[in-house]
Ligand SMILES: O=c1ccn([C@H]2C[C@H](O)[C@@H](CO)O2)c(=O)[nH]1
């Protein structure tokens with residue numbers, strides 16, 4: 001799944017999305033891991049919601065940057081997304097979303113573009129479905145209910 005590194009994002013919106021992801025990283029609350037992550041989510045209506053990781057002394061309660069951004073957007077009534085940019089403190093590298101975040105993104109569509117950014121603002125682009133093949137989605141629940149109704 002190695003991708004070509006793109007140095008300059010092709011559109012102003014993407015430039016803005018990338019900028020928002022980097023600045024969200026600086027707001028990370030991560031006193032335990034000291035690993036900062038920033039995410040920026042682009043809605044199909046063109047709005048950007050950013051998020052950072054927010055940790056907790058009870059470690060498992062920590063929330064990733066990607067899920068922070070998604071929860072912010074959905075709670076503001078925006079649930080249609082075209083892209084997400086993610087950046088972290090991985091030196092010269094790219095940090096992919098964790099499994100929990102992949103599942104959370106899958107809830108809102110498999111066609112989202114995922115831009116992984118390194119601290120130098122270079123990016124690797126993936127289609128979300130590449131990152132979570134054979135995803136479990138709301139459609140699976142509909143299928144299950146239908147089968148269940150037929151059996152009962
Ligand atoms: O894609 C990722 C991976 C990790 N983290 C956070 C969770 C935790 O706060 C810290 C270290 O795992 O990084 C994210 O926010 N997004």
Ligand SMILES: [Zn+2]
Nearest residue numbers: 064097098101
């Ligand atoms: Zn995560």
